[in-house]
Amino acid sequence: MAKKINNIKEELNKSSLQVAALALYLDVEDTTISKWNSNKYQPSLNKIDDIGDILEIDNTNLILSIKRESTGLADALQKEYKRLLQTGMPKKVKVKDAKSEEKEINNPEFVSTLRDFVEKYKKEKAK
Known part of the structure; x- marks a missing residue:
């Protein structure tokens, strides 16, 4: 299973926007959105910004915060x-x-x- 890095699927599910409509708007294939949703691949920061703009949410809602301990x-x-x-x-x-x-x-x-x-x-x- 891919490491979970983004919350695109969860945020998209909170809206009425369908994957097909978002894919067309972003000019990507539906399968690309599915790969982002499953965290198999990650969108560019520009695409994250575009998704946040359409869903009218902060970009930080689309990206998981991963806590790390400083070890040097x-x-x-x-x-x-x-x-x-x-x-x-x-x-x-x-x-x-x-x-x-x-x-x-x-x-x-x-x-x-x-x-x-x-x-x-x-x-x-x-x-």
């Missing part, structure tokens, strides 16, 4: 980022796309290492 994660991640740079790990790597043209992307190893660090950090702090 951002500072720890910044230190890990700097440590990895000092080891010589490149932030970007060059790859060839489908047309054999070279382009630069985020280094997948760097991304993975940072994500692993965050996961480990959170587990350590949860103990």
